[in-house]
Amino acid sequence: MATLDKTGPGPEDAPHDGVRRRDFINVAAVSFAGAGAVAVLYPLINQMNPSADVLALASIDVDVSGIEAGQAVKTEWRKQPVFIRHLTPAEIQAANAVDPGSLRDPQTLAERTSEGRPQWLITMGVCTHLGCVPLGAAEGENKGEYGGYFCPCHGSHYDTAGRIRKGPAPINLEVPEYEFTSDTAVRIG
Amino acid sequence: MARLIAILIGLGFVFVAGVSFITGLFTWFTAEEGASSHAAYEHPRSIGFTFNGPFGSYDERQLQRGFQVYKEVCAGCHSLNLVAFRNLAELGYSEAEVRAIADQWPIQVPSVNPDTGEAATRKAVPADRFPSPYANETAARAANNNSNPPDLSLMAKARPDGAAYIASLLTGYREAPHGHETPEGLHYNAYFPNLDIAMPAPITADGQVSYADGTQATRDQMAQDVAAFLMWTAEPNLEKRHQMGLAVVIFLLFATVLAYFAYRNVWADRKVKKGKTSVAV
Amino acid sequence: MSFPWAQHYEPKHPVMKWLDERLPLPRLIHGAVGPGYPVPSNLNYFWNFGVLAGVALAIQIVTGIILAMHYRADAAIAFQSVEHIMRNVNQGWFLRYAHANGASFFFIAIYVHMGRNLYYGSYKAPREMVFMLGLVIFLLAMATAFMGYVLPWGQMSFWGAKVITGLFGAIPLVGEPLQIWLLGGYAPDTASLNRFFSLHYLLPFVIFGVVILHIWALHIPGSGNPTGVDVKAPQDTVPFHPYYTAKDGFGLGVFLVIFSIMVFFLPNYLGHPDNYIQANPLSTPAHITPEWYFWPFYAILRAFTVDFILPAKLWGVIAMFASILVMFFLPWLDTSPTRSANYRPLFRIFFFIWLAVVVVLGYCGGLPAEEPYVLISQLATMYYFAFFLIIIPILAKVERTKPLPNSISESVLHGEAQEASPAGMPTGSKPGAGDAQPQPAE
Numbered sequence: 001m002a003t004l005d006k007t008g009p010g011p012e013d014a015p016h017d018g019v020r021r022r023d024f025i026n027v028a029a030v031s032f033a034g035a036g037a038v039a040v041l042y043p044l045i046n047q048m049n050p051s052a053d054v055l056a057l058a059s060i061d062v063d064v065s066g067i068e069a070g071q072a073v074k075t076e077w078r079k080q081p082v083f084i085r086h087l088t089p090a091e092i093q094a095a096n097a098v099d100p101g102s103l104r105d106p107q108t109l110a111e112r113t114s115e116g117r118p119q120w121l122i123t124m125g126v127c128t129h130l131g132c133v134p135l136g137a138a139e140g141e142n143k144g145e146y147g148g149y150f151c152p153c154h155g156s157h158y159d160t161a162g163r164i165r166k167g168p169a170p171i172n173l174e175v176p177e178y179e180f181t182s183d184t185a186v187r188i189g
Numbered sequence: 190m191a192r193l194i195a196i197l198i199g200l201g202f203v204f205v206a207g208v209s210f211i212t213g214l215f216t217w218f219t220a221e222e223g224a225s226s227h228a229a230y231e232h233p234r235s236i237g238f239t240f241n242g243p244f245g246s247y248d249e250r251q252l253q254r255g256f257q258v259y260k261e262v263c264a265g266c267h268s269l270n271l272v273a274f275r276n277l278a279e280l281g282y283s284e285a286e287v288r289a290i291a292d293q294w295p296i297q298v299p300s301v302n303p304d305t306g307e308a309a310t311r312k313a314v315p316a317d318r319f320p321s322p323y324a325n326e327t328a329a330r331a332a333n334n335n336s337n338p339p340d341l342s343l344m345a346k347a348r349p350d351g352a353a354y355i356a357s358l359l360t361g362y363r364e365a366p367h368g369h370e371t372p373e374g375l376h377y378n379a380y381f382p383n384l385d386i387a388m389p390a391p392i393t394a395d396g397q398v399s400y401a402d403g404t405q406a407t408r409d410q411m412a413q414d415v416a417a418f419l420m421w422t423a424e425p426n427l428e429k430r431h432q433m434g435l436a437v438v439i440f441l442l443f444a445t446v447l448a449y450f451a452y453r454n455v456w457a458d459r460k461v462k463k464g465k466t467s468v469a470v
Numbered sequence: 471m472s473f474p475w476a477q478h479y480e481p482k483h484p485v486m487k488w489l490d491e492r493l494p495l496p497r498l499i500h501g502a503v504g505p506g507y508p509v510p511s512n513l514n515y516f517w518n519f520g521v522l523a524g525v526a527l528a529i530q531i532v533t534g535i536i537l538a539m540h541y542r543a544d545a546a547i548a549f550q551s552v553e554h555i556m557r558n559v560n561q562g563w564f565l566r567y568a569h570a571n572g573a574s575f576f577f578i579a580i581y582v583h584m585g586r587n588l589y590y591g592s593y594k595a596p597r598e599m600v601f602m603l604g605l606v607i608f609l610l611a612m613a614t615a616f617m618g619y620v621l622p623w624g625q626m627s628f629w630g631a632k633v634i635t636g637l638f639g640a641i642p643l644v645g646e647p648l649q650i651w652l653l654g655g656y657a658p659d660t661a662s663l664n665r666f667f668s669l670h671y672l673l674p675f676v677i678f679g680v681v682i683l684h685i686w687a688l689h690i691p692g693s694g695n696p697t698g699v700d701v702k703a704p705q706d707t708v709p710f711h712p713y714y715t716a717k718d719g720f721g722l723g724v725f726l727v728i729f730s731i732m733v734f735f736l737p738n739y740l741g742h743p744d745n746y747i748q749a750n751p752l753s754t755p756a757h758i759t760p761e762w763y764f765w766p767f768y769a770i771l772r773a774f775t776v777d778f779i780l781p782a783k784l785w786g787v788i789a790m791f792a793s794i795l796v797m798f799f800l801p802w803l804d805t806s807p808t809r810s811a812n813y814r815p816l817f818r819i820f821f822f823i824w825l826a827v828v829v830v831l832g833y834c835g836g837l838p839a840e841e842p843y844v845l846i847s848q849l850a851t852m853y854y855f856a857f858f859l860i861i862i863p864i865l866a867k868v869e870r871t872k873p874l875p876n877s878i879s880e881s882v883l884h885g886e887a888q889e890a891s892p893a894g895m896p897t898g899s900k901p902g903a904g905d906a907q908p909q910p911a912e
Contacts, residue, residue: 206773
């Protein structure tokens with residue numbers, strides 16, 4: 001803008017509103033250039049967002065018929081682990097026995113499972129502390145003090161509903177969006 | 190001295206190029222009318238596709254018909270390996286339809302048996318790209334008289350006048366003219382650059398495909414539809430490109446006009462001064 | 471920097487003052503492209519193309535860095551990764567088409583810039599260094615463009631790489647090992663692709679560095695002008711900013727409009743369909759051609775068809791490189807003290823013939839090596855070398871030049887701006903056009 005005072009002709013050359021009209025053209029030209037430069041930034045920045053083929057993998061179908069009660073499987077969604085766990089009646093009972101008010105992140109098992117299917121606990125396998133994968137999904141792994149999941153990185157313990165009970169993690173394991181397309185098939189995402 | 194060296198070097202280049210020229214001229218004149226290295230193939234017909242020109246766009250129904258032709262006529266031999274089933278949504282198919290097309294695609298996607306780890310196949314899902322009809326080039330050649338059916342994803346950009354060429358080629362099979370010997374296993378096609386193409390005529394009869402939208406499936410119609418579809422597979426962003434281009438060019442034209450007046454404006458005082466000086470002079 | 475009347479940089483704001491004492495960057499910009507750089511007031515539109523080339527380089531660097539975020543330099547997947555950019559990456563098609571056409575526009579700007587330099591004698595003292603640095607930029611840009619064209623790994627990429635590295639194979643004794651060394655194998659493959667990618671990413675920054683030197687060297691004598699007369703007094707010049715920033719802004723607008731029309735409506739016009747076929751080492755395309763900006767040199771390469779002491783292939787390679795290297799000697803070949811062709815009637819004729827010859831060479835270079843095009847390019851090649859090595863040195867001695875104006879401002883005032891443009895070209899210089907209008911009453 002500093003250019004404008006130099007570019008406008010002196011007051012003796014033109015009447016006052018002439019100066020203003022001429023300056024307006026300079027301001028408009030520079031503004032247009034600025035607007036164009038900003039518009040060009042959009043594709044330059046947006047190209048870093050997930051591409052169409054990555055977004056296309058945003059939902060997966062999983063067959064859960066082979067998972068016995070007490071077992072869990074690890075599957076992959078958005079390049080991250082998802083735990084699908086078939087809870088035993090005892091685990092459901094243990095989860096329901098806890099008073100949600102006493103928890104760091106108060107939630108009941110029913111809020112964390114789909115309606116009518118409290119035995120299917122589907123959570124992200126990503127510790128809410130710093131993103132490690134907790135143990136406890138595979139046979140024989142340390143399930144932590146509360147029988148759910150245990151994150152070895154910084155010692156977070158999750159219970160049978162995937163809720164944080166002890167350790168540094170601030171909130172419960174995240175429950176992804178999912179729906180049962182049949183009794184044995186679930187679509188995540 | 191330096192000038193002399195330069196002129197000598199210059200004469201050297203001129204002399205050697207001149208020797209080449211004179212030799213070339215001599216051979217050119219002495220050579221009899223040799224057989225031209227170009228076979229006299231015909232240039233593609235000019236076809237008024239909807240996507241031609243700077244404001245062109247695709248005809249969604251034509252693309253769907255073209256897809257049907259690809260599926261029923263071409264897909265048995267030609268892969269389309271840069272296109273995914275999910276892309277079909279751009280042709281106007283709903284998500285469920287895309288899912289069904291992928292699920293029922295006659296060729297399955299290679300996968301691994303989760304129990305044994307052996308090679309297996311599974312049904313396609315929308316995220317998959319169109320599976321190839323042949324496992325590899327060797328298999329393709331073995332099945333096609335030692336020629337490899339090319340992938341069609343980019344065909345409309347990989348040939349001059351791509352879409353028109355494809356439509357012309359598909360309808361260009363005819364009797365070889367007198368004196369032209371078509372080798373065994375090849376087929377005469379007036380639009381193919383060396384005239385004898387390995388692909389047998391794929392579109393042989395009117396009504397070979399029954400269009401779901403009731404369009405009369407003449408041979409020419411089918412050829413044009415599949416050519417349009419292949420233009421889409423080659424350049425799926427054509428419509429977006431044309432729209433964005435129009436906006437960008439209009440914006441830039443406006444900005445340029447403004448810049449011109451700003452430029453005149455900046456120089457205006459300079460001219461006034463000059464006028465004054467010249468009067469003084 | 472150059473003239474005593476250049477406006478001095480005086481920071482007003484205390485922060486700018488503080489900065490100026492510690493890192494005088496604003497002072498540098500002020501003197502380089504700001505009000506502190508006095509420029510002859512009579513430049514025509516041909517003087518826009520240096521800035522345009524700079525903008526094209528910036529476009530290439532920005533889009534190139536982004537494409538490199540998605541491209542994968544592996545012979546097995548390079549072609550697919552380019553199509554991934556075209557299909558899946560958000561606005562990837564725009565970025566790739568801008569980069570592919572941006573290369574052409576970089577060369578358009580460079581060629582007009584070079585043509586202007588030859589016509590107006592910008593290469594003469596005291597600007598020899600500016601000119602030679604410009605040639606270095608040109609050579610680097612050619613190397614960069616060649617390697618960039620290999621990256622999409624289409625048929626033209628592959629066979630272009632093979633043919634161009636094959637040129638080095640023409641060198642006696644070391645040729646073949648040299649070619650194998652360049653490729654890292656016996657034919658272009660992942661090793662070649664990866665090194666080309668690495669160098670293709672590096673060289674633009676080297677070019678950028680040489681551009682800085684080019685501008686630095688320019689600021690020692692200051693810009694030339696269409697009359698070729700030296701700047702003598704303050705009335706000969708205007709400050710670069712705002713006068714030439716405004717003019718360059720307008721020129722840039724026109725450049726970008728044309729560029730956008732190519733990118734959005736004719737993105738593949740300057741490309742070759744065969745490059746949409748994945749590289750196939752077992753099948754050569756019917757007709758291998760490089761990108762259009764190499765066509766004149768490609769024609770010179772193919773013009774040598776007869777073994778004469780040296781093999782024809784080697785003559786072609788020597789001539790192709792010599793056609794550019796000869797220009798490094800131009801400031802000393804052309805000893806005529808008159809810079810601008812406007813005052814050199816004979817040179818001007820030979821220059822326009824040379825320009826036509828280069829266009830003819832370009833036309834022939836893009837066609838298959840058949841008669842009569844090879845014969846035509848042989849004649850054109852003879853003229854090309856004769857122009858630089860024979861005609862120019864002789865003309866410098868024998869030509870009777872027209873009288874020069876006493877000063878730039880005098881030429882402007884007396885309407886000689888008309889002469890300051892090449893024949894048939896519209897006069898770009900606005901100040902000249904202004905003289906035709908009625909003078910304001912005093």
